[in-house]
Amino acid sequence: MKALTYEKAHPLDAFAIELTDVDEPRLCDGDLLVEVRAIGINPGEAAIRRTRSAEPGGRVILGWEFAGVVAAVGPAAVGFAVGDRVMGTGDITRDGGWAERVAIDHRVVAGIPDRLAFTDAASLPIGVLTAWESLFRDQDTLPPGVGRVLVLGGAGGVGSLATQLLKAATPAFVISTASRPESRKWAAEMGADLVIDHRGDLAGQLRAAGIDHVDLVFSTSGTRDHLGALVEVLRPFGHLAAIDLAGPFDPGALIGKSLSLHSETVFSRITTGGDVAEQGRILARVADDVTAGRLRPIVTTTLEGLTAETMKTAHTLAESGRTIGKTVIHVPSK
Template sequence: MKAIGFKQSLPINEEESFIAFETEIPKPEGRDLLIKVQANSVNPVDYKIRQNAVKDQVLDSPKIIGWDAVGIVEAVGEEVSLFNVGDAVFYAGDLTRSGSNAEYQLVDERIVGRKPRNLSIAEATAIPLTSLTAYETIFDRFKYNPATDKGRILLILAGAGGVGSIAIQLAKKLTDLTVIATASRKETVEWCKQMGADSVVNHYDLKDELAAKGIEQVDFIFDCVDLKSYWETAAELIKPQGHIVSITGSSDPLNLNLLKNKSVTFSWELMYTRSMYETADMQRQHNILNHLAELLEEGTIQSTLTTTFNGFTVANLKEAHKLQESGKSIGKNVILF
């Protein structure tokens, strides 16, 4: 099968930042599905791993990354019970395993969902990673409770990105939260409004813009952009007994003492935790993806696809990575095989 990978971490403009090669089609065992990949999408995690995974060596065999994907179940392991050969599926994969930048991929059935019937392959491919991240944040980290959280304010930092785009939709359609998103360019402001945000503020002047809307503090903050830069601001803006969730991490230790007097809860969200550690509730991701498929089929939420690259080639993969690295990507970018 054809695959695209890298032997060392190089700038994307370098000729061998990605290389195409041939390798064996893997065989499914246990609860694994063998998927014939039809499309995948590029997320910030892709370029971050490409930039950092192989800095001090050159691998003998290329590393295959890529996670979001749509495909057809080609074969199943002996313990599979959730899917059959021929099923159309979508998923976000597992950081610890070979990725979707290949014509075939093994994925545990517990983190796979059925492809939404009403979406094109490209539209469906834009969904899994960002939607799982947003869904887990709202319901597993914030633990949204309709009895107590109605009318509370959720601030999403970077509303026009892949995660922010779907988080706005899920929060507006599945909760009674007031949703405020941050954006700074005309096109990103309009995108956030299109996704359903109640209000959009410029992240370069966050406190003043919120104050101009009569908002001094918020109940929930979801950081999708740069926790280190926003940490002190977030600590000021969060209400007593509020909750901050971040997906971005920080290169420096965080001063959690800033949250102490307010008894604020802080949580990380990594949608790969369940698959990396094979947690007891790992199959929740299968259930979430199937719920998302229902929401998409009902028209409750929409795909966040904005850019499609036609053809599984090194050139297209490089262009998709360049777009993500530019910091100007809106919504999701998909490569059709």
């Protein structure tokens, strides 16, 4: 089959991803083989491209957000049949979905309704799971006493879905940050009750709106850069959830207010042996919410074809730091 692959880690200006012939995926007993019809693009994959090289003689296949059609079912995979339309993430320790077909644990996959386009479905899994696990942990509710939530980076893929989940599933007052007119407009369309500028004085903007504190901050980017401001706006015994804490991080600033810190990466259940099936259950609920109109897909840019050129365009957008919603690549069926 064809897949987008590379050998050595590289920066964007030396883009070396190529469309190559690779072996068909090998299914484990609990796997599905999925014909990929759409691929969601994530900034984290661009970061991996810059830092991860293949083993000697091998090639890297990235891509852990996709939608497609089940082509084969492993003997221990239950709940799915050939021909089912599905969306899912994957396993960061295995080859990803930048390919014509991908092998995936059936527990991190959910069916999608016929009315949901593959491109729309591919815009959901990573953002939904990241936001859900950051905000709700292993429950369907926010921590006790949380009434006001600040989403730092409200126009990005994760922030867009976090805002929607909060408004659909909780009574929280949601404040999003966005700095440009188009991103502020998008954040409001996602359901934010108030939009403020993360380049300005967060506490001052909140006070101007009659808000003296928030109970929870969900930071999707720039946590270190804004840490002092985030601590300032949080109430004592409040909560900070962040998804960008890879590398050294000094939590000392949180101590004075006895703030709790929750870090998040969407692959933890897979890599640590946790309840992997919970991710499939979350995605199934999200598919129901989209069908019922409680959530909406977040595609803003659709690129056509599994080619090196479309992937380079996608990575250029991802690394610009100015994307709104989600970039998706449509993979035509053969």
